[in-house]
Amino acid sequence: MKKVLFLFAIFALFVGCTKQCANKIEYSKPSKVKNVIFMIGDGMGLNQIYAGMTANGGTLNIERCTHIGLAKTYSASSYITDSAAGGTALATGNKTNNGMIGMNADSVAVKSILEMAEEAGLATGLVATVRITHATPAAFYAHQINRGMYEEIAVEMLTSGVDFFVGGGRNNFEVRNDSLNYSDSLRNANYNIVYSIDSVEAPVLLPFGVLSADEDMPKASERGDFLPNAVDLAIKSLDARGDGFFLMVEGSQIDYQSHGNDTEGVVNEVLDFDRAIRIALDFAERDGETLVVITADHETGGMTIMNGSYVDSTITAQFNTGGHTGTMVPIYSFGLHADKFTGIMENTEIPLRIKEILGL
Numbered sequence: 246m247k248k249v250l251f252l253f254a255i256f257a258l259f260v261g262c263t264k265q266c267a268n269k270i271e272y273s274k275p276s277k278v279k280n281v282i283f284m285i286g287d288g289m290g291l292n293q294i295y296a297g298m299t300a301n302g303g304t305l306n307i308e309r310c311t312h313i314g315l316a317k318t319y320s321a322s323s324y325i326t327d328s329a330a331g332g333t334a335l336a337t338g339n340k341t342n343n344g345m346i347g348m349n350a351d352s353v354a355v356k357s358i359l360e361m362a363e364e365a366g367l368a369t370g371l372v373a374t375v376r377i378t379h380a381t382p383a384a385f386y387a388h389q390i391n392r393g394m395y396e397e398i399a400v401e402m403l404t405s406g407v408d409f410f411v412g413g414g415r416n417n418f419e420v421r422n423d424s425l426n427y428s429d430s431l432r433n434a435n436y437n438i439v440y441s442i443d444s445v446e447a448p449v450l451l452p453f454g455v456l457s458a459d460e461d462m463p464k465a466s467e468r469g470d471f472l473p474n475a476v477d478l479a480i481k482s483l484d485a486r487g488d489g490f491f492l493m494v495e496g497s498q499i500d501y502q503s504h505g506n507d508t509e510g511v512v513n514e515v516l517d518f519d520r521a522i523r524i525a526l527d528f529a530e531r532d533g534e535t536l537v538v539i540t541a542d543h544e545t546g547g548m549t550i551m552n553g554s555y556v557d558s559t560i561t562a563q564f565n566t567g568g569h570t571g572t573m574v575p576i577y578s579f580g581l582h583a584d585k586f587t588g589i590m591e592n593t594e595i596p597l598r599i600k601e602i603l604g605l
């Protein structure tokens with residue numbers, strides 16, 4: 246009897262301990278995501294990534310992502326999407342017609358996850374290496390029937406509530422058909438608008454905007470560390486407000502170089518984007534309450550790897566088209582709830598899952 250009692254005591258102790266230990270684990274690992282960094286390589290298919298990886302001696306920062314999925318990219322109007330419909334799918338969770346920004350296929354304006362995050366009190370940011378009015382970033386704050394309406398898109402920045410942006414497109418704000426100056430309008434709305442990030446110290450006070458080129462930024466080989474520096478500035482500044490944040494980062498010009506069927510140009514853009522990815526992953530790793538999701542709006546060029554060498558860091562590729570292709574694109578994720586982005590899904594599923602994870 247004594248022996249049975251003793252065993253029972255041991256059992257009770259054990260149960261008590263496991264319960265306590267389980268509680269401890271729950272407390273030390275937050276289940277709610279505070280920050281989301283959503284990174285989009287425009288035109289970045291698997292072969293663009295693998296070209297960059299090979300040319301970098303066989304490794305990239307993106308490999309640190311713990312989970313991988315695949316997204317179907319077709320739009321409402323075409324098997325081959327453009328960046329407007331692709332951006333709208335990734336920003337709002339709606340398939341729409343090629344050319345349309347932040348509207349569903351019935352031309353009705355639909356809210357983006359950035360706009361929902363803004364409404365929920367999170368700090369919001371956009372970083373791109375093209376004009377900030379270009380299709381992908383525009384899909385997160387504007388609602389226009391045609392992606393070419395850059396000046397109308399610029400006007401929407403004023404009412405968007407975006408707290409931080411870096412990109413080109415100064416002309417769309419200041420050299421306009423209506424002769425208005427929307428940089429001044431943004432300043433009147435409390436924004437600090439500057440034209441270079443070079444001498445800017447992090448963190449900046451929000452709202453803050455950088456119009457770093459009249460139109461698009463120059464290509465990767467000519468713009469130095471602009472993109473990784475802009476991402477670093479964005480993360481530090483958005484995080485400093487302390488409310489949690491949603492940041493979209495576009496590696497915009499992988500698409501341009503793929504349209505031009507320029508293998509070296511593609512590699513330079515992918516390596517540049519990957520340096521920005523490192524900044525995001527380092528932050529997420531330190532922070533512990535951040536989710537990083539990296540994907541593409543579509544593949545461009547039908548890029549095919551023909552030969553290469555990890556030893557010499559060389560890559561030989563061919564392209565099948567000067568346009569976009571219909572292939573699925575990879576999704577990489579890291580951090581809290583990274584496991585929610587595995588499997589094959591519609592591109593529209595990605596923002597819907599981010600929305601759920603952020604509780605928007």
Ligand SMILES: [Zn+2]
Pocket residue numbers: 288328500501504545569
């Ligand atoms: Zn394109």
